Amino acid sequence: MAERENRRGGGNRRDREESNPEFADRLVAINRVSKTVKGGKRFGFAALVVVGDQKGRVGFGKGKAKEVPEAIRKATEQAKRKMMRVPLREGRTLHHDIEGRHGAGKVVMRTAPQGTGIIAGGPMRAVFEMLGVQDVVAKSIGSQNPYNMIRATLDGLGKETSPRMVAQRRGKKVGDILGHKEDAPAAEPAEA
Numbered sequence: 001m002a003e004r005e006n007r008r009g010g011g012n013r014r015d016r017e018e019s020n021p022e023f024a025d026r027l028v029a030i031n032r033v034s035k036t037v038k039g040g041k042r043f044g045f046a047a048l049v050v051v052g053d054q055k056g057r058v059g060f061g062k063g064k065a066k067e068v069p070e071a072i073r074k075a076t077e078q079a080k081r082k083m084m085r086v087p088l089r090e091g092r093t094l095h096h097d098i099e100g101r102h103g104a105g106k107v108v109m110r111t112a113p114q115g116t117g118i119i120a121g122g123p124m125r126a127v128f129e130m131l132g133v134q135d136v137v138a139k140s141i142g143s144q145n146p147y148n149m150i151r152a153t154l155d156g157l158g159k160e161t162s163p164r165m166v167a168q169r170r171g172k173k174v175g176d177i178l179g180h181k182e183d184a185p186a187a188e189p190a191e192a
Contacts, residue, residue, distance in 0.1 A: 025051040025076050026126040028060075029146045030068060047071040048146055050123075051079035052130025055091070058157070059083035060127070060150050084154065087162035092134040095163070100156025105148030109156055110137045123149040131157070 029048040034041045045068045052058040059082045063074025089095045094111045101107075107124060112135040118128045120138035123146040128136055140149050167174045 023051050023053055023080060024130055025049055025079065026130055027072060028123050028126050028150065030071070033064075042066075045071045047075040048123075048150070049075035049079050050126045050130045050150065051076060051083070052127075052132065054130060054132035056088050056132055057083050057085050058127055058131040058154070060154065062147070084158065086131060086157045086160050087165065088131075088133065089162075091132065093136055094133070094160060096160070098156040098159050100152040100154070100159070102151035102155050103143060103148050105143035105145065105152040106141045107149065107152045107156055108139045108141065109153070111135075112137050121149075122146065124153050126150075127153045127157075 027047060027049055031046040031048075033044050033046060035044070036042075044064060044066055046062060046064045047068070048060065048062050049072060050058065050060045059079040061075040061078025061080075061082060063071045063076075063078060065071040065074060087095060089111070092114065094109060097108070097110045099106065099108050109120075112119070114135055116135040116137065118125055118133065118136055118138075120128055120136065121140055124138050124140060127150060128138070138153075140152075143149065143152075163174050163177045167177045170177070
């Protein structure tokens with residue numbers, strides 16, 4: 001059976017994905033759901049997983065199955081398919097403050113100086129860790145549902161723009177966007 005799958009090329013794809021450990025994943029939530037049937041109850045599991053390469057790419061997925069490991073595997077595969085790239089400043093923080101919304105969930109994310117760390121709650125922390133952000137201050141306002149929080153976080157991160165992207169859109173140089181520090185007027189010393 002395995003030989004036949006390899007000849008068709010069906011069984012080889014999964015082996016290739018598993019042997020490539022470029023992505024880290026984090027299980028955010030697992031939910032047990034039950035369905036009442038004639039003979040009793042049937043239990044199923046829903047998993048929410050965040051996957052990232054810790055270098056600016058992140059995605060999330062959800063999977064449902066009768067067993068926990070199968071639900072996690074499905075969620076991880078979906079997350080790998082739905083990855084997005086986010087520009088980071090110096091590879092450690094956001095370029096600017098952003099807000100994200102999804103349903104009743106609203107999140108506020110702020111850039112932070114080096115050494116701050118990730119100040120964020122549960123599901124948002126998982127997204128930032130998988131993204132590779134080292135310094136950020138974030139707050140979730142509204143829905144505490146992990147699905148809504150992750151979607152709101154990714155909505156905000158999708159709005160993130162780097163100076164290079166802004167310069168390209170406006171047809172200018174990156175230095176014109178950022179403003180040169182020597183052009184700024186020097187602050188006069190306060191007299192005591």
